[in-house]
Amino acid sequence: MHNQQLNIDKKSYEGGLSTLCVGCGHDLITGVIKNTLHRMQISPYDIIKMSGIGCSSKTPGYFLNLSQGINSMHGRMAPIATGAYLARNDKYYIGISGDGDTASIGLGGFCHMIRRNPRMVYLVANNGVYGLTKGQFSPTSEIGSFTKTQTSNEFQSVDLCNLALNLGCDFVARAFVGDARQFTHILELAFKHNGLAFIDVVSPCVSFNNHDESQMSFKYVKEHKKTFYEVVDTDSNVSFFERIDEGIYKVKISDNETIFLKSVHDDKFSPKDKKSAFKILEIAKSMKYIPTGLIYLNAQSKNLVQTIRLKKRNLADIDLTSNLFNQNLLSHITNKYK
Amino acid sequence: MNNLMTEINICVATINGTGSQKANIILSKAMMRSGLLVTPKNLFPSNIQGAPTWFYIRSSSYIQLGFKKNVDILINLNISTLSKDIELLNDNGILIVGDNVDLSKFDINKNIKKIKVPFNHLVETCGDTTKNRKFLKNMIYLGFLCYYLQINKELFYESIKNEFNDSEILYQLNKNAFEIGLQWSIENNLNKAINLNKKSKLDRILIDGNSASAIGCLFARAQFVSWYPITPSSSLVEEFIRLKETLTVNDENQDRTFAAIQAEDEIASVCMAIGAGWNGARAFTATSGPGLSLMQEAAGFSYYAEIPVVIFNVQRVGPSTGLPTRSAQSDIFAAAFASHGDTMFPLLFPGDPYESFEFAYQAFNIAEQLQTLIFVMSDLDIGMNMWTIDDLKIPMSSLNRGKIADVNYLENLTAHGEVYHRYSDPDFDGVSYRALPATAHHLAGYLTRGSGHSSQAFYTEDPKEYSVVIEKIKKKISQSAEILPSPIIDNNQSHIGFICYGSASMILEELKLILNQHKIKINYLRIRSWPFSDVVGDFINTHDRVIVLDLNLNSQIYQMLKMQFDFDSYKVRSLCHYNGEPINAETCVKFILALVNEKENRHA
Numbered sequence: 001m002h003n004q005q006l007n008i009d010k011k012s013y014e015g016g017l018s019t020l021c022v023g024c025g026h027d028l029i030t031g032v033i034k035n036t037l038h039r040m041q042i043s044p045y046d047i048i049k050m051s052g053i054g055c056s057s058k059t060p061g062y063f064l065n066l067s068q069g070i071n072s073m074h075g076r077m078a079p080i081a082t083g084a085y086l087a088r089n090d091k092y093y094i095g096i097s098g099d100g101d102t103a104s105i106g107l108g109g110f111c112h113m114i115r116r117n118p119r120m121v122y123l124v125a126n127n128g129v130y131g132l133t134k135g136q137f138s139p140t141s142e143i144g145s146f147t148k149t150q151t152s153n154e155f156q157s158v159d160l161c162n163l164a165l166n167l168g169c170d171f172v173a174r175a176f177v178g179d180a181r182q183f184t185h186i187l188e189l190a191f192k193h194n195g196l197a198f199i200d201v202v203s204p205c206v207s208f209n210n211h212d213e214s215q216m217s218f219k220y221v222k223e224h225k226k227t228f229y230e231v232v233d234t235d236s237n238v239s240f241f242e243r244i245d246e247g248i249y250k251v252k253i254s255d256n257e258t259i260f261l262k263s264v265h266d267d268k269f270s271p272k273d274k275k276s277a278f279k280i281l282e283i284a285k286s287m288k289y290i291p292t293g294l295i296y297l298n299a300q301s302k303n304l305v306q307t308i309r310l311k312k313r314n315l316a317d318i319d320l321t322s323n324l325f326n327q328n329l330l331s332h333i334t335n336k337y338k
Numbered sequence: 339m340n341n342l343m344t345e346i347n348i349c350v351a352t353i354n355g356t357g358s359q360k361a362n363i364i365l366s367k368a369m370m371r372s373g374l375l376v377t378p379k380n381l382f383p384s385n386i387q388g389a390p391t392w393f394y395i396r397s398s399s400y401i402q403l404g405f406k407k408n409v410d411i412l413i414n415l416n417i418s419t420l421s422k423d424i425e426l427l428n429d430n431g432i433l434i435v436g437d438n439v440d441l442s443k444f445d446i447n448k449n450i451k452k453i454k455v456p457f458n459h460l461v462e463t464c465g466d467t468t469k470n471r472k473f474l475k476n477m478i479y480l481g482f483l484c485y486y487l488q489i490n491k492e493l494f495y496e497s498i499k500n501e502f503n504d505s506e507i508l509y510q511l512n513k514n515a516f517e518i519g520l521q522w523s524i525e526n527n528l529n530k531a532i533n534l535n536k537k538s539k540l541d542r543i544l545i546d547g548n549s550a551s552a553i554g555c556l557f558a559r560a561q562f563v564s565w566y567p568i569t570p571s572s573s574l575v576e577e578f579i580r581l582k583e584t585l586t587v588n589d590e591n592q593d594r595t596f597a598a599i600q601a602e603d604e605i606a607s608v609c610m611a612i613g614a615g616w617n618g619a620r621a622f623t624a625t626s627g628p629g630l631s632l633m634q635e636a637a638g639f640s641y642y643a644e645i646p647v648v649i650f651n652v653q654r655v656g657p658s659t660g661l662p663t664r665s666a667q668s669d670i671f672a673a674a675f676a677s678h679g680d681t682m683f684p685l686l687f688p689g690d691p692y693e694s695f696e697f698a699y700q701a702f703n704i705a706e707q708l709q710t711l712i713f714v715m716s717d718l719d720i721g722m723n724m725w726t727i728d729d730l731k732i733p734m735s736s737l738n739r740g741k742i743a744d745v746n747y748l749e750n751l752t753a754h755g756e757v758y759h760r761y762s763d764p765d766f767d768g769v770s771y772r773a774l775p776a777t778a779h780h781l782a783g784y785l786t787r788g789s790g791h792s793s794q795a796f797y798t799e800d801p802k803e804y805s806v807v808i809e810k811i812k813k814k815i816s817q818s819a820e821i822l823p824s825p826i827i828d829n830n831q832s833h834i835g836f837i838c839y840g841s842a843s844m845i846l847e848e849l850k851l852i853l854n855q856h857k858i859k860i861n862y863l864r865i866r867s868w869p870f871s872d873v874v875g876d877f878i879n880t881h882d883r884v885i886v887l888d889l890n891l892n893s894q895i896y897q898m899l900k901m902q903f904d905f906d907s908y909k910v911r912s913l914c915h916y917n918g919e920p921i922n923a924e925t926c927v928k929f930i931l932a933l934v935n936e937k938e939n940r941h942a
Binding site for chain 2: 060061078080116311315329334
């Protein structure tokens, strides 16, 4: 996984024209993805796009036309992507799902994907509402929030970051489409992560969940968003994870790259400490604000390919040309049945 | 019982979890090695320990026999089923029970020979066997059968060695128990030994279809399997993984070249296989009824997005949980038309474990040639029971990955000023050229989708663009019969035809033999795939009467034949067997005789 081509122009990251509503948060996600990948100069031929079904899952059609991908079934991005990743594990994978797609119909797949930890960036474009079916609550809608038609949500919400942490995800972050700078930094870091990088992207729905009583409107999120750790710089040749100054952490994320994280909120917390991460989410919930930025990072993640000791390449290239599979082998195998 | 018999049927009635299955496999193998054709059938409960189980071994020196409930020898180690089991014994049969069983309580035909074996006492003489005591009982009755069937004891030693390959201690212990059983039989001068006229040892193996399928997958170079455990399909995947592990992962430091993932459910297992198939791997999953139900939506996705993947559906009795450890062919509709929307999936019907091997190998070629999901429709009888078959030979056909739009292909298009459309039909056969993900060419990019798409793979709701693609897919599947396994016909110059498929094939030789005794000749056709070849339609057309045997209640293959060939229901009759037991030849004989008589009455 290295940049074979340098100076890939911005045009190479373009996709089809978006058919989402004017002002949709998801189009901002598309923009950030294109810019980040261009900035990182990853070849579109090395990227595989994945999605499920819903407004969010339409977005892979709007970036990187040169890449291939699957706009799969409702709630099935996780297993489809896991299978694809195992078959060809030397590529970059980016998956975009929605809150209904991941937290409702695809919750089981999401949980098990985190357990397995394939190397992939998993974005949830989270707007707390079913857009394509016109405004029903999703499981991430806050209890007590209202739809456009004044129906109140009576049920507890699913906090996907909390769930991901609980299941052992080594990269948990939350971004907001209204803060492209922060989102870009998180996304770039996510592509460098050696496992599943989960980013809950708050992405308001302008058609059904951007009204004054919504807790997922542009206005509400802007007013209630708090950042925890920001990626402030990258450097190389620094040893693994250390606190170098008040609120500044150095994290070695690969053999040749180290990042600096700045704790914006409270120096008592540490980004590699899971207890801190849970605490952050708990406090935020009780105070009704939205924690953003990097929430938890274990830079020593062991991905699925490493766990099952798979060769780091395209599986199909391997034994199709092997001459191992001859009559001698077959007779050797059937000997047991004589 | 004659001293020179042509067939023998043995039933071992026991309690599951007591290790009798291993013993019965040893017995079956020793019988096969002695030159007999053996048909073992394990009627086991959906339970791990303590429930009744019956293992039948039917054997002949001439032909492959099917299942039969009436037995010549009954070995009963389960008192709770004894009174019912006795009813299965033929007159002049042999009943073997422990010496602690009071047989006076049972109503037993006086011609039945009763042998009471001091199992517990004999086991005690085997040495230190506290842990293995209950298992060794089984070796004692093997000793008796060795004596009674006049089989060379060396063949038993070899079979015991084969089963306890990894442990010399267990081998010696079991061999010793076997010897004690044999010795006891000789000393008690049972003097009722029979001779089965064994033929010379041939190049045969005794293997279950799931293992044979796993070997087929190995030789097809399958690199990816995702699965969710379900009876009776689990052993297929477990055997594949075992083979891959032992053959290709020799060294601790060597990385695997295949991926096997136990999924969270069947929705995930089929989705993972689809993801891997899409990305160019040869991918499969194995399941049974309830799993097939969960896979429906994903099957439709694979169909419409044209992604190759193989599903082994080892059928069991439904509906719902049904009878998980009994066999049926009742998922034909659910597989052929899996998913909502207009779909159809090629089905392969292996007729024995040899074909389980062959069809597994071919299925990956067919899936990639047609770029579709394909079902191999096995069942519990083929999948989990052991069958005597010829030793496996390497398949003649070479690997075929179908039409791939690689960089050369795309360069060639560019040179001719043409464009690449993922779902176009350049060869007019309904099969498009597949650009694999990560093909480094500017024409190769496209987004695979299950939503409405044009031949360029763009989202569409346009009636014409939608129709062109869906009609193209239907064309390639409808016309696929020529690359699917063709039907096997046994022509005996009759005007009556008999059609069956899958595990029902096992009864054909016996059926033919019995009908010959009734002076009735019929022609046989064994279906091996769907969509049906025109040969099947011609067979139906050229016979006055046709019987179609289905191992399900709803006449599923009969109905599919009717759909494709539109015949007269008076002429073509449906015979259904669906109680969970393997089909037996006698059932078919009765039906055929009734039909023949009906015809004669009608003419009279």
